[in-house]
Structure formats: structure tokens, C-alpha cells
Amino acid sequence: MPTAKRIALITGANKGLGFEISRQLGSLGMTVLIGARDKKRGFAAAEKLKTLGCDAHPMILDVTHEPSIGRAAEFISREYGRLDVLVNNAGIMEDSSLTPSTTPLETLRSIFETNFFGVVAVTQGLLPLLLRSDAGRIVNLSSSLGSLTLHSDPASPIADMNILAYDSSKTALNALTVHFAHELRDTPVKVNSACPGWVKTDMGGPQAPGTVEQGADTPVWLATLPADGPTGGFFNSRQPVPW
Numbered sequence: 001m002p003t004a005k006r007i008a009l010i011t012g013a014n015k016g017l018g019f020e021i022s023r024q025l026g027s028l029g030m031t032v033l034i035g036a037r038d039k040k041r042g043f044a045a046a047e048k049l050k051t052l053g054c055d056a057h058p059m060i061l062d063v064t065h066e067p068s069i070g071r072a073a074e075f076i077s078r079e080y081g082r083l084d085v086l087v088n089n090a091g092i093m094e095d096s097s098l099t100p101s102t103t104p105l106e107t108l109r110s111i112f113e114t115n116f117f118g119v120v121a122v123t124q125g126l127l128p129l130l131l132r133s134d135a136g137r138i139v140n141l142s143s144s145l146g147s148l149t150l151h152s153d154p155a156s157p158i159a160d161m162n163i164l165a166y167d168s169s170k171t172a173l174n175a176l177t178v179h180f181a182h183e184l185r186d187t188p189v190k191v192n193s194a195c196p197g198w199v200k201t202d203m204g205g206p207q208a209p210g211t212v213e214q215g216a217d218t219p220v221w222l223a224t225l226p227a228d229g230p231t232g233g234f235f236n237s238r239q240p241v242p243w
């Protein structure tokens, strides 16, 4: 897929994986729109990416705030007329010491608001622009912690990572991937879920084994898939993950 002059929006791009995915897409020649809910953090990240040679622009976008999604869509439509890549990266996790039986409903609602409903709202808001692209790509940052198959296997390395709100929000996100991919199957838009692996970020923590460079590889691969690439899949290290 030609990447020159393609327009990519990455949500939650002011730090962590979102920043690194933006850097890698920018270094492929894409214009990268740096989604950030905080103006100062978004502008600082875009400036830093510019110094690294990227065509980066800040975009104020809180995925839980519908008016900000609408304003972003209007701006992209006016400035670029289309969107080629949407990386739904923004995400949050609750205190992982909570057990399913002690997780407050309010916590579940808040995690789903960002990790699931936020992705639905952003995707619905930007889909008309993605459909104007000749090769639209939607990448949803999921996690192997959303895999029901892995959680059901007591021998799986994630079997004891029983984080109800986060894990189930990523399971729901994977369902979103499958359903949007089905709806869009006769269009050039591909929709996939990516697990970056466990990587060092504010969310992943300093003990994580992977780097953001490694974690960004699969999302960037999915954002730049050729026309015969997969859609409706779930991948880690460019390999399928069981649902």
C-alpha cells in the first residue's frame, strides 16, 4: 500500500504506544494526527514528533466526549477530505488488584466508556471519511487479556490475570472489530484488532518485557496492510490470537 501523503489519526497519541505508533507511521511518510484529550500534552507530542521528522499535527480528541469527536471529523473533512488510517489506541485500565467480585459497577462503566463505547463513537464518527479512502484501515488496540479462549485455559500464561473491567472491555472491543469488518466487507476498509504484547508504558509498567517499538509493530503492520491483507482478525506479533 502506498503510504506517502496518507492521513492517519491515532487516539491517545500523546504518550506510550500511541506516540510510538504515530512516530512509526510518520516515518513511513504519513501525515499523523496526534489525538490527545489534553491540549498541552497533544501539542507537546506533535512538536516532538516534528523534531523527529514527522508531519505531525495535534488533534484535541477525548474519545468519551462526542462533541470533540464531531469537531475532529469536521476538521479532517475540511483539511484533508478523507481519512486513510484510524488507530483506536486510547485506553485505560483499573487497579489490577480488584477481583471480579469486588469491582465496583462504576469502575466497569468507566472502563467500558473509554475502551468500548469511545471506540464505537470515534469509529462511527470517522467512518464516512474512511470510506472516502481507497484503502481505509481501522486498527483497534486490544489485548490478549480480551481472549476468552486464553482465559478459559488454566495453563495459559494469562489465566490468573483476572481483571474484569479491562479484560471484558477488550473482549467487547474484539466483537466490535468482527462486526464492523463484516459490515465493511465489500468496501476497501479493513478492520482488525492488535495486541501489542506486554510493553513498558505508564499502563504496562516498568517490569513489562517489551518496548514500545516492539509493541507498535503489529498495529503499524495492520495500518499499512495491502489490499489482499486480512480483515476481521486479531493479531499479536503479526500472528493470529485466539478470540
Ligand SMILES: NC(=O)c1ccc[n+]([C@@H]2O[C@H](COP(=O)([O-])OP(=O)(O)OC[C@H]3O[C@@H](n4cnc5c(N)ncnc54)[C@H](OP(=O)(O)O)[C@@H]3O)[C@@H](O)[C@H]2O)c1
Pocket: 011, 012, 013, 014, 015, 016, 017, 018, 035, 036, 037, 038, 041, 061, 062, 063, 064, 088, 089, 090, 091, 092, 114, 118, 141, 142, 143, 144, 195, 196, 197, 198, 199, 200, 201, 202, 203, 204, 205, 208
Ligand atoms: N502497555 C501494554 O502492555 C498494553 C498491552 C496490551 C494492550 N495495550 C493497549 O494499548 C493501548 C495504549 O496503551 P499504553 O500502554 O500506551 O497506555 P498509556 O501509556 O497509559 O497511554 C494511554 C493513552 O490513552 C489516552 N487516553 C485515555 N483516556 C482517553 C480518552 N478518554 N480520550 C483520549 N485519550 C485517552 C491517554 O491520555 P492521557 O495522557 O491524557 O491520560 C494516553 O495518551 C491501550 O488501548 C491499551 O489497553 C497496552
